Amino acid sequence: MRDKKRIVVKIGSSLLTDQVRLTPRWGFMQYVLEDIARLREAGHEVVLCSSGAVALGMRMVGVTPDSAGLRDKQAAAACGMPLLLDAYKHIGHQHELQIAQILVTLGDFEHHARFLNTKNTVDRLLASGVLPIINENDTITTEQIRVGDNDRLAAKVAQMIQAQHLVILTGVDGLYDRNPSEPGAKLVETVHDVSQYLTVTEGVSTLGSGGMLTKLQAANMAQNAGCHTLIANGEGEAPISAALTGRRRCTTCVAHAEPLTSWATWLTNRLQMAGSIVITQAAAEAVERGERGIDRHDVHSIAGSYAKGDVIHVYDEKGVERARGMTDFGSEETAILVRNQEVPVKALLGYQSRGVLIESTNLIVLDDRHLQWERQPEPA
Ligand code: GLU
Numbered sequence: 001m002r003d004k005k006r007i008v009v010k011i012g013s014s015l016l017t018d019q020v021r022l023t024p025r026w027g028f029m030q031y032v033l034e035d036i037a038r039l040r041e042a043g044h045e046v047v048l049c050s051s052g053a054v055a056l057g058m059r060m061v062g063v064t065p066d067s068a069g070l071r072d073k074q075a076a077a078a079c080g081m082p083l084l085l086d087a088y089k090h091i092g093h094q095h096e097l098q099i100a101q102i103l104v105t106l107g108d109f110e111h112h113a114r115f116l117n118t119k120n121t122v123d124r125l126l127a128s129g130v131l132p133i134i135n136e137n138d139t140i141t142t143e144q145i146r147v148g149d150n151d152r153l154a155a156k157v158a159q160m161i162q163a164q165h166l167v168i169l170t171g172v173d174g175l176y177d178r179n180p181s182e183p184g185a186k187l188v189e190t191v192h193d194v195s196q197y198l199t200v201t202e203g204v205s206t207l208g209s210g211g212m213l214t215k216l217q218a219a220n221m222a223q224n225a226g227c228h229t230l231i232a233n234g235e236g237e238a239p240i241s242a243a244l245t246g247r248r249r250c251t252t253c254v255a256h257a258e259p260l261t262s263w264a265t266w267l268t269n270r271l272q273m274a275g276s277i278v279i280t281q282a283a284a285e286a287v288e289r290g291e292r293g294i295d296r297h298d299v300h301s302i303a304g305s306y307a308k309g310d311v312i313h314v315y316d317e318k319g320v321e322r323a324r325g326m327t328d329f330g331s332e333e334t335a336i337l338v339r340n341q342e343v344p345v346k347a348l349l350g351y352q353s354r355g356v357l358i359e360s361t362n363l364i365v366l367d368d369r370h371l372q373w374e375r376q377p378e379p380a
Contacts, residue, residue, distance in 0.1 A: 004043040006126075006163040007240070008227075009036070010154035010218075014171050015234045016052035016084075022059050024052070024087040028234065032169070033088070035238045036131065037095035045126045047161060048133045049154035050088070056080035070143060077138035088133055098130045103137035106147050109156045109271055110311070112326075119160045126161075147271050155218035159225040159265055164255075166222045167243055168215055169234030174251030175212060176200070191253040194220045195371060219253035220371050221269040226259025228252060256369055267311055267364045268324050275304030275331055276313040276375055277357070284316035287323055293360040294325070296337040303376045306331045313373055314358070321372040325363035328356065 011032060018025055036046050054073050057080025058064060063072040085101055092099045102121060108114045125132045134157055136147050147153045151168060158166040176185040178200050191197065194216040212231075219229035232243035232250035242248035260268065279287070283298035294314065306312055307330045314323040329337065336348050337355055345355045366372065 008158040010049040013051040013055040017055040053080035149214040151214040151218040155221040166229045274310035275306030294358045325358035
């Protein structure tokens with residue numbers, strides 16, 4: 001690792017928190033921050049995505065991981081966040097690390113202007129030599145508007161700052177070719193196509209929200225953005241550098257050889273589906289050939305309630321996801337335009353427009369590198 005790198009490190013609640021006492025695991029945090037301090041001395045830039053707020057706040061709220069509902073978790077996050085930061089500050093001080101906190105919500109990734117704004121803040125902190133510690137603002141998010149797991153959140157951060165490495169520290173050595181408790185399960189050291197492993201990754205950790213599935217989804221996002229993802233055991237000394245230098249066996253999801261542009265990566269790396277449309281087979285073929293965007297005459301049906309500027313998923317009539325793109329019309333206007341194809345746009349909406357729903361420059365055709373999403377049901 002001679003070149004200077006940007007590295008995003010994600011650590012989960014199970015590593016950070018004593019699962020019985022729901023208190024910080026100080027020894028683990030010591031090893032991680034010591035390692036980060038060393039990486040920074042070597043000239044690398046590091047961003048930490050840390051879970052743990054909800055788990056650490058549970059005692060104050062009087063709940064347990066098994067009993068906590070959404071409101072309990074929101075309150076626990078509010079209690080746990082200062083505890084978590086206090087622990088980071090205390091240990092960081094011993095390693096001359098200055099820390100800063102950034103709490104994000106889903107919209108900070110899904111809306112392009114907010115995405116750039118967040119990126120600028122992280123870049124500015126890195127330029128000042130401060131260690132940004134990022135987490136989701138769990139206190140104000142609900143199931144509908146949350147990222148939910150810090151694996152994909154960390155991948156979005158990696159994409160955002162154009163990191164070369166995303167290191168996901170976890171309680172196992174990496175991805176196994178079957179359930180690791182089954183006899184004969186083997187560690188998979190190199191992954192090019194994550195879709196081959198999606199079915200062997202069921203199961204969620206008890207304290208955090210992620211499992212191997214969200215890690216692979218995160219890795220897929222990072223790959224498309226030109227970033228390698230290492231899924232590695234976080235226990236012991238120098239867990240990050242041990243994985244990066246190959247001293248520790250782990251799973252490396254190799255970056256795509258031809259990363260997408262930042263715009264295409266942002267358009268296709270989605271955390272939540274804002275809405276979707278089904279287009280005719282003929283339109284899908286034309287879009288695939290890169291000939292054009294999508295206009296109202298192409299649309300067969302619409303699902304979801306979305307706004308102008310949202311990224312929507314485009315399916316063909318056979319249910320195959322073909323493209324993702326930023327739409328110029330919200331779902332209500334789209335429905336009016338599609339239902340009244342022969343009426344001029346001005347007569348329908350009150351203003352002049354060509355009625356192009358997604359311009360070709362805002363539309364990315366999906367290929368094998370993308371994980372397809374299942375289409376939402378159409379409204380009854
Ligand atoms: N944001 C959550 C927390 O701080 C954790 C999410 C996750 O487990 O991935 O506790």
